[in-house]
Amino acid sequence: MTEIERSSRNNLEGIGGWLNPSRYGWERISYWFQRLTGVFLLIYFIGHVYETSTIVNGQNAWESFLELTQTGWGHLFLIMVIGASTFHSANGIRLIFTHVGIGLGTPGRPDYPYSPASLNYRQKSGIWIALILAAAAMFYGFNVLFGV
Amino acid sequence: MIMSNTAENKNEKKIRLKVYRENRGQDSGSHYDTFEVPYKKWTTVLDALLYVKSYMDPSVAIRYSCRMASCGSCGMKINGIPKLACYTKISELETSTIECEPLPNFPIIRDLVTDFSRFFDHHKSMHPYIEAKESSVDDTRKGTFSFYQSPEDVDKYLQFSYCIKCGLCYSACPTVGTDVNFPGPQALAQQYRYFADTRDESAKRLDIVDDRHGIWRCHFAGSCSKVCPKGVDPALGIQLLKSYMLGISKNDKVPAKKIEVESIDNRYNSSAKTE
Numbered sequence: 006m007t008e009i010e011r012s013s014r015n016n017l018e019g020i021g022g023w024l025n026p027s028r029y030g031w032e033r034i035s036y037w038f039q040r041l042t043g044v045f046l047l048i049y050f051i052g053h054v055y056e057t058s059t060i061v062n063g064q065n066a067w068e069s070f071l072e073l074t075q076t077g078w079g080h081l082f083l084i085m086v087i088g089a090s091t092f093h094s095a096n097g098i099r100l101i102f103t104h105v106g107i108g109l110g111t112p113g114r115p116d117y118p119y120s121p122a123s124l125n126y127r128q129k130s131g132i133w134i135a136l137i138l139a140a141a142a143m144f145y146g147f148n149v150l151f152g153v
Numbered sequence: 154m155i156m157s158n159t160a161e162n163k164n165e166k167k168i169r170l171k172v173y174r175e176n177r178g179q180d181s182g183s184h185y186d187t188f189e190v191p192y193k194k195w196t197t198v199l200d201a202l203l204y205v206k207s208y209m210d211p212s213v214a215i216r217y218s219c220r221m222a223s224c225g226s227c228g229m230k231i232n233g234i235p236k237l238a239c240y241t242k243i244s245e246l247e248t249s250t251i252e253c254e255p256l257p258n259f260p261i262i263r264d265l266v267t268d269f270s271r272f273f274d275h276h277k278s279m280h281p282y283i284e285a286k287e288s289s290v291d292d293t294r295k296g297t298f299s300f301y302q303s304p305e306d307v308d309k310y311l312q313f314s315y316c317i318k319c320g321l322c323y324s325a326c327p328t329v330g331t332d333v334n335f336p337g338p339q340a341l342a343q344q345y346r347y348f349a350d351t352r353d354e355s356a357k358r359l360d361i362v363d364d365r366h367g368i369w370r371c372h373f374a375g376s377c378s379k380v381c382p383k384g385v386d387p388a389l390g391i392q393l394l395k396s397y398m399l400g401i402s403k404n405d406k407v408p409a410k411k412i413e414v415e416s417i418d419n420r421y422n423s424s425a426k427t428e
Binding site: 016022023025028030032033036039103106109110112113114115116119120121122123 | 382
């Protein structure tokens with residue numbers, strides 16, 4: 006493909022364009038959530054590897070680090086992890102299906118008012134299921150961690 | 154600064170048009186000018202902008218041609234969303250102020266006019282034409298044969314051939330917004346359009362888009378299909394192309410049969426003789 010020179014006057018939306026996902030409907034919101042949860046989970050996994058590696062410094066070091074997650078803020082953070090991982094997984098499965106052409110509909114002759122086949126009810130249902138599953142998992146996590 | 158034409162009827166409904174102004178040639182920075190424009194229920198944003206040019210400020214730069222969503226020239230960001238100005242009625246927007254800005258992801262030339270060079274470069278890089286082994290452009294010009302395609306064969310690509318290259322999908326795509334080397338939804342959908350065409354026999358189509366900045370950078374945000382004014386649904390074409398590349402969908406395309414037909418010259422000569 007043609008390599009195109011980057012220019013400072015490209016008028017690119019950049020990452021700023023991701024910050025207002027509501028302009029383009031649920032599919033764009035799900036795209037934004039998928040990115041956001043992906044970055045959040047990456048940060049969590051780096052922290053998690055660091056946390057588990059403290060065991061090489063002895064049991065005291067391990068337990069003192071573990072205490073961080075036993076606070077109210079620690080619990081809230083873990084609830085966020087539960088929600089992010091559930092949404093990212095469920096929505097990721099939907100996206101795997103779309104990338105192999107499943108659940109998108111077939112090309113046809115478009116009639117006005119145009120309704121894109123790829124943005125169909127199956128995709129919207131998939132996004133809603135991912136959101137509901139994430140909310141349910143967070144609710145369950147809240148009950149377990151805060152013992153309500 | 155708000156500019157209005159006081160000679161108009163006071164009972165007329167008016168809309169406030171906030172227009173982005175920038176001149177790359179002068180490099181004097183950017184600002185917005187606001188105009189109060191009379192409108193009726195059928196007035197489009199393009200009509201309003203042309204009113205501004207005619208009666209208030211002729212220096213406002215816009216690009217337009219057909220005024221009927223066929224040429225794809227008047228794409229701009231209207232109230233934050235890429236739209237065709239000729240296809241967007243003021244009454245449908247239901248706001249008191251309409252903000253007109255140049256299409257994002259396209260370099261600005263002046264005011265609402267953007268540079269499509271990069272967009273068309275990507276389009277050209279997809280080889281957007283039928284490549285058949287045993288027939289050249291000259292053969293088709295002679296008109297000695299024709300390709301047979303069933304209606305089902307046509308339905309596989311027809312939708313994608315309705316693209317008017319207005320650039321709205323390119324402008325809405327979040328991946329283009331962070332990677333200028335990504336071909337964008339328009340170019341990738343056109344690659345599928347020719348890939349699905351039974352007249353095309355090119356073996357290189359999938360290789361063209363199988364690149365670090367290529368089709369795999371599409372994560373199906375669907376914004377391209379949302380803004381397309383012609384119902385092309387680029388996101389569908391891109392995902393279907395991916396499924397062929399992953400080997401999930403089998404490429405069972407049967408090349409279109411070539412049917413010998415009487416040449417145009419012969420037809421002309423024979424009809425001339427009968428007369």
